[in-house]
Amino acid sequence: MQTVKMVVTGPFNSGKTEFIRSVSEIDVVSTERSISSEAERVKETTTVAMDFGRITVDDELVLYLFGTPGQKRFDFMWEILSEGMLGFIVMVDSNRPETFREARGILQTFRAYAPTPYVVAANKQDMEDAWEVEDLRIALKLDSKIKMLPCIATKKDSVKSVLLELLYSILEEMGEVN
Amino acid sequence: MALKGNLRDFSVVQLFNLVNLAGKTGTLTLEGPNVAAWVSFRDGKLIHAQLGNEDGTLLGVLTKAGKVRPEQSKLIKGHASDKSDKELGLLLINAGYLTQQDILASIQHYVLDVVYRLFAWVDGFFRFDNDVLPPDDHITVRLDLENVIIEGSRRIEQIQSLEDEIPNLDLALNFVERPGANIRDVHLNTQEWKVVSYINPKNSIRQIAKTNKMNETEIRTIVYGLLEAGLVEIVRAEGAPMPAQAEQFEKVNKVERESLVNRLIDRIRSM
Numbered sequence: 001m002q003t004v005k006m007v008v009t010g011p012f013n014s015g016k017t018e019f020i021r022s023v024s025e026i027d028v029v030s031t032e033r034s035i036s037s038e039a040e041r042v043k044e045t046t047t048v049a050m051d052f053g054r055i056t057v058d059d060e061l062v063l064y065l066f067g068t069p070g071q072k073r074f075d076f077m078w079e080i081l082s083e084g085m086l087g088f089i090v091m092v093d094s095n096r097p098e099t100f101r102e103a104r105g106i107l108q109t110f111r112a113y114a115p116t117p118y119v120v121a122a123n124k125q126d127m128e129d130a131w132e133v134e135d136l137r138i139a140l141k142l143d144s145k146i147k148m149l150p151c152i153a154t155k156k157d158s159v160k161s162v163l164l165e166l167l168y169s170i171l172e173e174m175g176e177v178n
Numbered sequence: 179m180a181l182k183g184n185l186r187d188f189s190v191v192q193l194f195n196l197v198n199l200a201g202k203t204g205t206l207t208l209e210g211p212n213v214a215a216w217v218s219f220r221d222g223k224l225i226h227a228q229l230g231n232e233d234g235t236l237l238g239v240l241t242k243a244g245k246v247r248p249e250q251s252k253l254i255k256g257h258a259s260d261k262s263d264k265e266l267g268l269l270l271i272n273a274g275y276l277t278q279q280d281i282l283a284s285i286q287h288y289v290l291d292v293v294y295r296l297f298a299w300v301d302g303f304f305r306f307d308n309d310v311l312p313p314d315d316h317i318t319v320r321l322d323l324e325n326v327i328i329e330g331s332r333r334i335e336q337i338q339s340l341e342d343e344i345p346n347l348d349l350a351l352n353f354v355e356r357p358g359a360n361i362r363d364v365h366l367n368t369q370e371w372k373v374v375s376y377i378n379p380k381n382s383i384r385q386i387a388k389t390n391k392m393n394e395t396e397i398r399t400i401v402y403g404l405l406e407a408g409l410v411e412i413v414r415a416e417g418a419p420m421p422a423q424a425e426q427f428e429k430v431n432k433v434e435r436e437s438l439v440n441r442l443i444d445r446i447r448s449m
Contacts, residue, residue, distance in 0.1 A: 002438070023446075055445065057441050057445040097183030098183070100187065108345065132181070134200060139188065139196060141405065171436065174435060
């Protein structure tokens with residue numbers, strides 16, 4: 001059995017868990033809830049924090065989706081999670097400009113990891129106060145070559161199209177390398 | 179869709195950058211703790227600004243600029259109170275009191291003065307209303323935002339926010355290939371030109387700072403201004419060590435990967 005993985009990252013509460021939950025065939029193993037109580041708050045500093053979902057492709061191939069909180073708090077996780085990944089998705093809450101700075105920081109770090117294909121998902125586009133995708137692209141200082149996709153993480157079709165766009169980017173990147 | 183938030187999270191400099199790059203037309207409303215301000219743009223150019231109840235009428239602006247003396251201002255008010263700014267401007271030009279250039283330069287100076295004061299605002303709500311513009315009878319100007327943004331970024335005193343914006347000095351800079359983004363058209367000071375002359379994917383920001391004997395805050399301030407003016411972008415420094423996962427990619431068989439990705443695509447499409 002071959003396994004491959006994709007990483008879903010972004011600032012806290014940007015919709016990573018919902019994103020994975022929408023397409024995962026298993027219940028998502030989530031650790032983000034551990035922030036709610038004092039006892040677990042202590043645990044937060046020691047527990048490996050991530051979400052985890054799975055899509056079985058066929059008898060020989062399984063895709064794992066890993067969701068990690070923003071790299072600022074959990075940057076030590078990045079290297080571990082990113083080992084061998086096909087690509088990653090950066091989730092941004094289109095509705096919360098207070099998280100854009102953190103998202104920019106994550107993206108800046110990712111630019112340093114340029115060889116790994118990624119897309120940015122502008123989540124919560126169904127909300128009244130959501131920023132438009134093109135405004136978000138500028139706010140996040142996203143290169144025009146990087147795909148910035150509207151997303152509603154609770155909707156399966158929306159999540160599917162983000163995953164597909166990432167896979168197309170991976171294929172394109174392979175073509176360029178070849 | 180709204181464009182609104184708090185200046186704590188998205189600064190005036192960043193808002194101007196957004197308006198500039200998106201070529202927006204409309205009015206930005208800023209609500210500070212004690213006063214509100216309105217800044218209008220057409221096709222990404224600054225055209226008008228008003229701060230609270232300040233007298234931003236043509237007469238008020240000309241008086242403030244010393245083009246009209248206070249006693250003259252009173253006289254004009256008495257005789258031409260029903261005139262719009264455009265009508266009054268024409269009247270003053272035709273009467274030979276002022277030239278069109280005097281009037282436009284005074285308005286430009288006033289607009290920039292208001293805007294530069296706004297750059298000091300670090301807290302307060304903002305909202306951008308598309309296609310809302312000052313009334314037709316107002317005299318507007320047309321100012322490129324790159325220079326305004328560069329000047330605004332020079333006035334930033336929040337060192338912490340600069341560190342948040344540019345956390346990694348080991349990355350490099352490259353010039354942006356964007357129509358209208360020409361570094362030669364921007365009024366840079368000597369220090370900024372020194373940095374610009376070393377911008378190249380081969381030089382990390384840290385190396386540029388070291389060469390120019392700048393500390394981290396100095397280099398961040400300059401880089402922030404260039405970034406927000408949409409003139410440069412951050413890129414991975416050429417020759418920097420490849421991250422672990424990138425090296426791993428190279429070891430995987432490309433044909434196998436292509437087949438694998440196509441299977442994933444088929445599976446996700448069928449879900």
